[in-house]
Amino acid sequence: MAEKENTKTITVNKKARHDYFIIESFEAGIELVGTEVKSIRQGGANLKDSWCNIEGGELIVKQMHISPYEHGNVFNRDPVRQRKLLMHKMEINRLYGLMKQQSFTLIPLSIYFKGSRVKMQLGLCKGKKLYDKRDDQSKRDSEREISRVMKERNRG
Numbered sequence: 001m002a003e004k005e006n007t008k009t010i011t012v013n014k015k016a017r018h019d020y021f022i023i024e025s026f027e028a029g030i031e032l033v034g035t036e037v038k039s040i041r042q043g044g045a046n047l048k049d050s051w052c053n054i055e056g057g058e059l060i061v062k063q064m065h066i067s068p069y070e071h072g073n074v075f076n077r078d079p080v081r082q083r084k085l086l087m088h089k090m091e092i093n094r095l096y097g098l099m100k101q102q103s104f105t106l107i108p109l110s111i112y113f114k115g116s117r118v119k120m121q122l123g124l125c126k127g128k129k130l131y132d133k134r135d136d137q138s139k140r141d142s143e144r145e146i147s148r149v150m151k152e153r154n155r156g
Contacts, residue, residue, distance in 0.1 A: 009112045010040055013047035016107045018133065020125035025109060026095075028059065029086035030118050035069040040118055044069075045111050052085065052106035052122060054096045059085040061108055061120070085120060098124060 016022070032040070039045070044067030052061050061083050068079060087095075098104050109121040128136075 007112050007114050009110060010043060010118075011045045011047055012110045013050070013108055015048055016109055016123060016125065018128075018136075020105065020107055020123065020127055021132075022109070022123040022125050023104065024124040026087070026091065026122045026124070028120050028122055030061070030111075030120050031084040031086060032066075032118060036066050037118060038071075039067050039069040040111065041113075042069075047108045047111065050108050052108065054092060054099065054106075057089070057092065059087055059092050059095070059106075061085055064108060085122070095124065 046065040046067075048065075050061055050064040052059060054060070063080055064083060065079050095106065099106065103126075105125050105127065107123050107125045109123045111118065111120050113119070
């Protein structure tokens with residue numbers, strides 16, 4: 001009998017969906033210390049300007065901010081230190097090949113708890129141009145207008 005894994009989303013990188021086309025998404029574990037996990041439980045994580053890189057066969061997340069834990073003391077770490085992400089070697093090698101050949105970028109999309117473990121959803125992304133962002137905005141505006149008109153039509 002399979003147990004249902006409870007997931008609790010901590011933070012979502014909304015800017016990533018605005019600035020990038022997300023081609024594929026992956027799940028990775030994060031190597032953290034105890035006070036960082038406690039701070040994440042309180043919602044002290046921010047993915048706004050973060051990105052991932054592969055260095056020496058290891059997946060590293062950079063510029064991810066985890067606020068210092070208030071009740072921590074000497075065990076608190078630097079809030080924006082590089083953190084190692086945990087994935088299988090074959091997946092890392094595949095991502096490395098895609099990043100080099102097709103100029104994709106790895107962007108953290110969200111942080112969540114899966115059971116008691118902290119996980120990160122990574123997106124294999126391609127950057128949007130300004131006109132792509134304008135197209136997306138106009139599509140959202142038109143869909144919003146259509147739904148508003150339909151709602152009014154159904155009432156009357």
